[in-house]
Amino acid sequence: MRRLLAPRTLFIGLGLACLLAVWLSLALGPVNLPLADTWRAGLRLLGVPLSGEGLGQAELILGQIRLPRTLLGLAVGAVLALSGVAMQGLFRNPLADPGLVGVASGAALGAAVAIVGGSWLGGIDEAFAPYLLSVCALLGGLGVTALVYRLGRRDGQTSVATMLLAGIALTALASSAVGLFTYLADDATLRTLTFWNLGSLNGASYQRLWPLLLVTGGVALWLPRRAQALNALLLGESEARHLGVDVEGLKRELVFCTALGVGAAVAAAGLIGFIGLVVPHLVRLLAGPDHRVVLPASLLAGGTLLLFADLIARLALAPAELPIGIVTAFIGAPFFLFLLIRGRG
């Protein structure tokens, strides 16, 4: 079978697409910045002394609004795509997605606990809140990942049906718990919770960004080290063991990376579905399933795709803004159905 793209071509293409997405994300919005202004304001942000008409305003928009939002989009997309790769490797099934098997809902529940609990305690310090949120979302995600994994495995084999059904049940359970919190919450908390359930890059700030960037960097550095072990794991757990892979250790790392990545993404941008399903699939379709390619390519493609989805969310109904979770679900859900139909045929 010939692969559609050599890894090199793929990386060049993805790099260019990513640059384009970043530039569009910085330049487009309610106030359109001309290309030149975007560059010059960007340079000024980096400390190059430039002056010009309207450049101060451009710098403000760029530095305070669009740059953190763009970075948030890149990081959320990248870490969700990596989590998707990790889950699919863990379950040895290309249909595993953090959203579909309930990990994201678990993380959202953790986040809701942090938000509501925080408001009951009379508010949490601004600088500290994003970290607390991330940790709670991580714990929620970790709990669900471990549970789905226990439920979906029997005798070293994954039952996809059980995995997806367990995901449905756990999603329902987590959603009802979030619903309970919504019911109990006051008006301000309610708004925050609703925002979480739909997902949005709106209101990105550097404070919310830091924990996510830390996690994304960590996961992006860690997972590629285990690329070959992940390849071996796709053969089966005992096969991987016979090839010298420490399977139990690898599985723990995968569960942890998934929960960490999804937790941080949910804490920073709410529930954004299907990125973890669509992106690794597209990459495998283009360049094959070797994790040495799939991992870095998914990182790039995830960030790029999420930025484009965010552009649609921002521009489709401008000046109003769609929650990005709706956009990714519109792209992702039909894609999932397509995979189901194709897998049956």
Added chain:
Amino acid sequence: MLEVEALHLRRGHKAVLSDIDLQLQPGQIVGVLGPNGAGKSSLLSVLCGELAPSQGHVRLAGRALDSWRGQDRARCLAVLPQVSSLGFSFTVREVVGLGRLPHASGERQDGEIVEAALRAADAWHLCARSYLQLSGGERQRVHLARVLAQLWPGATGTTLLLDEPTSMLDPLHQHTTLQAVRDVADRGAAVLVILHDLNLAARYCDRILLLQEGRCHALDVPSRVLTPQALKAVFGIEVLVQAHPERGHPLVIMR
């Protein structure tokens, strides 16, 4: 060299394997025969460390099997399971290349070994195909090539365990597969192979272990194990055993 002594394996109250003594010698193929549920696959699982024995010890090159570091072990012990489930579209060359994972022999040498292993399993012509497009028998040969690549060329000190490597193969490839295994053994590897076909076992194995309900009914050269009495007792079949007219090994014929 892989050896077990006084091996017992229980699952719940049921004895799956009782009192098995076995040594896999360099250069020899030991065939394991027995009816369904006799404990053949359980024996293989114990030998490769997937199942811990209830009593007795498994030793690889004189050292307890569970004291080996995963990667070191993988360099001298390879296992071919009965079925492998791989749901991702790796090319055949990539699948076989995974067999080189425990080694740090470099891309060029790995490429040569992958080719040699694929040729030995008569699957070289499939090398650029997607694994998912292959038939069951072709997949089986690809996995054989993978474990051959893992131990290539199969020098003294390496051990190969195979669980029914011919179950899905056509008659020609049953023989090419076992001939490839024979070649590896002739280069010094110790081999254990679970088989169902008595005549294949008679032709390619140096010794045969006949299992019955988890016990060793016989362990000896084929001509002493494959007797009408033993096959009647273990499998419940009536057979004639004659010498192969050209090669001399026993030939089992159903009556």
